[in-house]
Amino acid sequence: MARKPAASKDAAEKRAAPNVSKDELLKFYRDMLLIRRFEEKAGQLYGMGLIGGFCHLYIGQEAVVVGLEAAAEEGDKRITSYRDHGHMLACGMDPGGVMAELTGREGGYSKGKGGSMHMFSKEKHFYGGHGIVAAQVPLGAGLAFADKYLENGRVTFTYFGDGAANQGQVYETYNMAELWDLPVVFVIENNQYAMGMSVKRSTKSTTFFGRGEAFGIPGEQVDGMDVLAVKAAGEKAVAHCRAGKGPYILEVMTYRYRGHSMSDPAKYRTREEVQKMRDERDAIESVRELLLQGKHASEDDLKAIDKEIKEIVNQAAEFSKESPEPSLDELWTDIYADDPATQNA
């Protein structure tokens, strides 16, 4: 049922002759680059004191969300934890709205009331943005419960990390999701560190994709630095869910280049380890090579895309600085869905 990933050599060969259109490759490049540049800018704004609190960057993991979004259909849902900026950009949310939420401004997706960890978009079917590790797992299964109940054929992508994978509620959810055949893809983004705790130090059962087997949920491991492999695995998982066969687990092997949050002493791994991943496995570089090798794009074409993305990110940053802080009336709104004035204690 559970299956190991293809050896990396096979994966490399697969990359050499990918079954993917030029347009799709260009889209992957653009979408991943947008996330990276956006996150770099967020890091910069944090350093300037414009973004406060906790800020968890997605740099290095871009291929995961971009690959899986390519397997999604309109109306499918997604939910994740607090490392959520990449998911929002990948599902088409506006970079300015996301950045303005990071700076706590009126123009942010939650009017500045959610922050980096708590953002939502009903329009894009993005259900957060949750700050409690693994809480999004049953919530995601609940979204799938609603879809099954409403018989609308939708699938929910429920993202969580290798750290969350050790939380008890994940297994309560696996049990019920399989029991009720819920259309949910559990995506474990295994970036190998839960804050500073490496997978090896947190469990002896290090193959997370196999942990669904006890409940009857099939799973597989995927190379998360290869956006094409992620997409292919995503399509398989989604097909399983949409066929009414219940949940599916994807353990996507990825790597975060930056710290857990902005305040990360980075003493739990070596600089060389990080540099090696960046040099040898970077997902954006891989797609760039594919584009150039396949003569789908010239250096100049890619430079033009880089420039365009930089411009989008700069505009988002400008918007996030110019958008005013929320009006003080906002303190008292959105507490209750009906007449807020009468509901506050």
Added chain:
Amino acid sequence: MATEILMPALSPTMEEGTLAKWLKKEGDTVSAGDIIAEIETDKATMEFEAVDEGILGKILIAEGTQGVKVNTPIAVMIEEGESADDIGTSSAAPAASSDEPPAQKGKGENSKDEVGETTSAVANVKTPQPDRSPDWPEGTKMKTMTVREALREAMDEEMARDDTVFLMGEEVGEYQGAYKISQGLLDKYGPKRVVDTPISEIGFAGIGTGAAFGGLRPIVEFMTFNFAMQAIDHIINSAAKTLYMSGGQMGAPMVFRGPNGAAARVGAQHSQDYAAWYSAIPGLKVVMPYSAADAKGLMKTAIRDPNPVIFLENEVLYGRSFEVPDVEDFTIPFGKARIARQGKDVTIVSFGIGMSHALEAADKLAEEGIDAEVIDLRTLRPLDYDSIIESVQKTNRLVTVEEGFPVGSIGNHISAYVMENAFDYLDAPVINCTGKDVPMPYAANLEKHALTSAAEVIEAVKKVTYK
């Protein structure tokens, strides 16, 4: 174009730090993501990465410098072809000279006075205007039913009315409900809408909340609220806060229900009243009915409410019979207390099972010539402050009755509110009758003493009326 690199804030609280080490030197080419320096704060040493590519033109702050304020320029990046000599060092960012980054400063200044104003505006309800309209018109045909039947009938009617309403929980289906509240519902609505869950409180509370995000109207039954402590993260962090955190985009229209408080002789872990806990949370509505009519009318309102509602039932009350109006679609609004008994000498405020003690005490006090007014709050959030204030303005004395622990109780909150808003009307200090400040003991005699009682209420009333 030359750009300044500023001393970064690397944690939510960092204001200054030590520039421990430069890992790049002047003239080095830097790409985005390269670690260029190590910065030490009181918490840790952290790596500082470049965000843009270029050449490190000039280092402005030497390594080893302590107390470098956030946003002070520490180096200048130049592009190829530029010379480091062109760089003036006088261009210290204005932010660096100030103690705080400008954005944060503005925030602090504004929020202080205006927030203060808003808070006091909420607290200062001077003239009470309680809703004293009858719950049902005079002459309405009544039927006798137990609280259990009333709750079942309410859920049944709402499930018939709205297809998105479903019930989930342990033993709600085939077992017909651990306390028989859901008896017959599985047969009527089938397993799609009456969902038996495994014993997984945090799991099914989370799934229920997610289903509410996804457009359904779940009723999540906890076999008792003691077990909801396993799930309280979803009740509070997921269900209650999402509407606010999403800027009003999505929330959790749902009901969490089940028996709450002490039953009889089940010991400390199965005997706790959570009224005060949940009532402390903005975003939740909290209901705790006493009578069958209230149980029915409030349950129907709870299921229709677009917010998460905590519905606290009581095992001891399930089998008690009351008169319930025999009308179609009978509902009771939230935030409207019920004057269970009119009186002029003292106000007794209670809710849920506490009402038994309050009413019994009032009967006995009447025999002694003390005329007590008894208010059943019914909903704890929103709370009908106006009914309490109006009554206190009349009686000038107040006793609260509840089963929960004394510290941070509903009675404590009401006392504070009354002191703030009707201090001049009080002729005696308010007394809170509560459960004792002990885990619930098992022994019959100890358990009895751990709970509050009519006798305690009578004693409290005599104290505040100086009798």
